[in-house]
Amino acid sequence: MHFFAxxxxxxxxxxxxxxxxxxxxxxxxxxxxxxTxxxTxxxTxxxxxxxTxxxTxxxxxxPPEVKRLLKILDGDMTRQDIQDxxxxxxxxHFRKIYLQPALQKNLIEMTLPDKPQSSKQKYHLTxxxxxxxxxxxx
Numbered sequence: 001m002h003f004f005a006x007x008x009x010x011x012x013x014x015x016x017x018x019x020x021x022x023x024x025x026x027x028x029x030x031x032x033x034x035x036t037x038x039x040t041x042x043x044t045x046x047x048x049x050x051x052t053x054x055x056t057x058x059x060x061x062x063p064p065e066v067k068r069l070l071k072i073l074d075g076d077m078t079r080q081d082i083q084d085x086x087x088x089x090x091x092x093h094f095r096k097i098y099l100q101p102a103l104q105k106n107l108i109e110m111t112l113p114d115k116p117q118s119s120k121q122k123y124h125l126t127x128x129x130x131x132x133x134x135x136x137x138x
Contacts, residue, residue: 062132066102070133076111076122099123107132 062070072085079091079099088094102108107129111122125133 062105062107063097063101065098066105066107067136069098069102070107070125070129071136073108073123073125073129073133076124078122082123102129 068086069082073082077085079094082098083089083091083094086094086098088098099108103110105128106126108123109126110116111124112118112120115121
């Protein structure tokens, strides 16, 4: 047993043996050879598959709060307008749980990105957001 001192807290580390049944063998892994030539053209068959899969994958990765925001966002809306439509009163909760995730996922954008604190700031859907909004509403 080992003791560690970090500031005024003390920690100890215990090393437990792994049951032989669950041990992972430490053998070198063989890396497959990668072809030196990469195809320059993408087959046309790939495009329809990708475009139909993207909305489905994007929808599952978006938190339900952001989906709720996307459903009500129509044109340019102020923070207060969005909060009112969602029935939310706490500004900080709205910012952390709804607004920031939607901005980070590039689903909405600011009308005045250079002035995030502006009283005239509004938000609207990006192209990604519009596509996701359409898939959720259909």
